[in-house]
Structures are given as structure tokens and as C-alpha cells.
Amino acid sequence: MTELDVRGLPPPEPFEQIMQVLETLPSAGTLRVLIHREPYPLYEVLYETGYHCLTTALPDGNFSLLIRHVS
Amino acid sequence: MSIAQLSTEQAPPISIPLRFFAAAPLFLLLAALSLATGTGDPFTDTRSPALLAATHCITLGFLTLVMMGAIEQILPVVIGSPMPTHTVRYTLLPMLAGTLALSAGFLLSNPALFNAAWLLLGFAGLVFIGACLFSLARAGAKNPTKIALLLSVISFAATLALGALLARGYAAGLPLDYPKLAASHISLGLGGWVMILIAGVSYQVVPMFQLTPNYPRWVTTGLTPVLFFSLLANIATHWLDAPTLATMSTGVFCAAVLCFALITLRLQTQRRRRVADATLSFFRSAMLSLLCAALLTLAAIYTPLKDYFHILAVVIFVLGFALAVIFGMLYKIVPFLVWFHLFRGGGKKGVPNIKEIIPEVWLWRHLWLHRCTVLAALLASVWPPALWLIIAGLALQGVLLGYALHTGISVYRRTLRRLAT
Helix, strand or coil, rough: EEECCCCCCCCCCHHHHHHHHCCCCCCCCCEEEEEECCCCHHHHHHHHHHHEEEEECCCCCCCCEEECCCC | CCCHCCCCCCCCCCHHHHHHHCCHHHHHHHHHHHHHHHHCCCCCCCCCCCHHHHHHHHHHHHHHHHHHHHHHHHHHHHHCCCCCCCCHHHHHHHEEEEEEEEHHHHHHHHHHHHHHHHHHHHHHHHHHHHHHHHHHHHHCCCHHHHHHHHHHHHHHHHHHHHEEEEEEEHHHHCCCHHHHHHHHHHHHHHHHHHHHHHHHHHHHHHHHHHHCCCCHHHHHHHHHHHHHHHHHHHHHHHHHHHHHHHHHHHHHHHHHHHHHHHHHHHHHHCCCCCCHHHHHHHHHHHHHHHHHHHHHHHHHHHHHHHHHHHHHHHHHHHHHHHHHHHHHHHHHHHHHHHHHHHHHHHHCCCCHHHCCCCCHHHHHHHHHHHHHHHHHHHHHHHHHHHHHHHHHHHHHHHHHHHHHHHHHHHHHHHHHHHHCC
């Protein structure tokens, strides 16, 4: 699993970094992202580009995203 | 949360919010022109036609237009429920025409213009408020911003209804209690529509763009209902003889406002990245002005200079607080929307850096121009010739903001064309 920590970065840096890593993600791979906000605009772009995202709110106020290709 | 829970078309087309945003700066210029036509001191003659025209250019033409565009953007993104399609078609032009008719009606004391204004603004308001309530009712999400949106839209509806009644009354010479109606209209417009919406949107925008911790839960759940119900109680005292309730409701409302301003300033000291940011500085100026406005309102209760402090509080609230928040939000959100829609449309290659969409140096110039205009407003309360500095400040801010926003839109169009070839 590929991991990416974008906590504390100003918009749109988290978005840019996530999309950059996804370009090199193997088709069966999963990207786990730690982020300080729920990234609403990202969901739509992921959906359009063929990804599935599962978001979990963490107890410390951050969010964990699990992103993978729609099989 | 899975993306399956979200609609595939969450964000509206960029043209919808940008049409509202791009038209709004014109009204700052018109407000300056209206003030320039006036005679006498607006701080002593608060019902002068020039002041009423200028006030409505700022509150209706500038603030309300931007807030309507922002709601079009926020509803789908934060609440997950877009406004019905074509709402913009039936709201933007009637709002523009209605605001122009109303301001001209004040300046020319023309009944036909007042009649045109209340019909146009009433129609635009009905469509917009109906569309908002429909979107809020069908939204699955439950969050404090949704509550704030609902309370502010209800306040907007009541503000418009009272405003339409006043305009109809002026046009037809109806025997109405104009001072009480006007006081309720102003309280609902500024304390409800503007204050509650800004608070609710700040819960999202401040942590997201200024990288602060979230607002405490007791603030996000309790603040906007306290603001709304203390405002309603205060408006009731305009019509009932209840001085104790008037003092209590004013005190509660001002305490809630002070709480919001102080917590926002505190959150900003805890932000993750401590780099200079003009939009953050706009917000800080806004919160300091909000503190002043609340303290002046409280001072009005206990001093013999009640009317003077009230007028000064309203001036600082509108010019110092509301305008600064809107400027800060526009300079943050417009580049983000341009960047996001270009990225979505064509991928990363060829999309300009977000900081190049509106040059940062203009934001800093605008910030200092804005601060000088607020200081001029304070000065004008004791030295009337300073009114000309306010006029110049408003006009220059309208030109600068309009130029900056149209630069952002030009970048979008140019890049889109380049990506398409």
C-alpha cells in the first residue's frame, strides 16, 4: 500500500499531490492518504477518473482516505 | 464515507458563482458615486437619499450578490445538494436591475422606480430563497453550516419582505410605521442574513483555507441559533415596549458576536503554516472591526450618545467587517475555483499555479486601501470632510477588485482555450 501524508498543506497542494501519486499507482494498488480536512472536491474528480475512495474520520480530527481503481 | 454517497455532479459550473462575483464590484463604484451626489453629513442625516442609495448598493448590490453566488457554490459542496438548475437565470438579472432601480429611486425620489425595485427584487428573492429552501430540505447531510444557511436564508426572506413593504410604502405613500419597519429591516439584514451566513461559512472556510484547527463544537452548534433567536427577541422589542428585553437581547447577541470574533482570531493564531497571507489579513481586519462594532453596540445601551454609537457600529460592521470578509473570501475562492475547474478539465499540465491567477501584490494593495477606508469612516464620524476619503476608497476598491476578478476569469478563459488546442 502506498502512503501519502498531506496534513497541514494549503489547498490545492493536497489535491495536486494525491493526483500526482495516483498517476503512478499500479492498477491493483491502494493509496492511503492522511489529510486534515474531508476533501469534498476530490471525490468528484476521483469518481470521474475511475477511482473509489473510502473516507474514515480519525479520532484526532484528521481523515484517512483509501483510494483504489474501480475494478 | 464512500464517494457512492455523493452525486456525480456536485460542484456547479464555474460560470454560476463567477457571474455573481464579477458583477458585484460595480456596486462599490456606484455606492461611491451615490455618496458623492449627496449633500450634508450622512452621520447626522441617516435618511439622506444619497446615503440610502449608497447603503443599498453596498448591502444589496455587493454583499448580497456575492453571498448568493457563494451559496450556489456552497450548497452542493458542503451540504451535498445543488441548487435547482436555471436558478441563476431568474435571479441575477432581476437582482441587478432591482438594485439599480432601488438606488435610483432613492436618489431621484421616483415612485415608479421604487415599484420596479420591489417587484424585481421580490421576484429574484422568491426564486432564490425557494431554490435554497428546496436544496436544504432535500439535503441528506446534517452539519452546522446547513443550520446557519437555513437561518440566514430565513432572515434574508424577512429582510426582503420588509424592504419590499417599505419600497411599496414610499412609492404609494402608505401610512406605515417607517422607523420601526426600517429598524427591523436593518437588524434582520445585517444581524441575520449577513452575520449568520458569514459565521456558518467561516466554520468551513477558515479551517480549510487558513489551516487552523476546527471551531469548537459548542460554537458551531450553538452560535448561529443564539444569534438568530436573540435577534428575533430584539426585533420584537422594536414593536413592544419592553426595555429590559431589548437590553438583554442586545447583550446576548453582542456576546455571541464577540465570542465568534475572539475565537476566530484565536484559531488564526494556531494555524499550521505561519506564512503571510493577504486573505488571512482581510479576515483578521474583519474580526477586529466586528469586535469594535459589537462593543459600540453595547456602549450605545449605557451612554447618552446612543444614536451616534449605533450609526458608528453599523458603519464599522458593513465597511470594516462584512466587506473585509467578502474580499478575503473572494480572493481565496476565485483562484481556487479557476484552478480546480481547469485541473478537472485538462489535467495538471498547462494549469497555472494558483498564486499566479490573481497576483498576490494586488491583494496586499487592496488590503491597505480597505484599512485606510475604514479609518476614514471612523474619522468621518468626527470630521465630516473625511467622507471624501470614504468615497475615494470605495471607488478604488471597486475598480481594484473588479480588475482582479476579471483577471482571474481571463486566465481561466485563456488557459481553457490553450488546453483545447
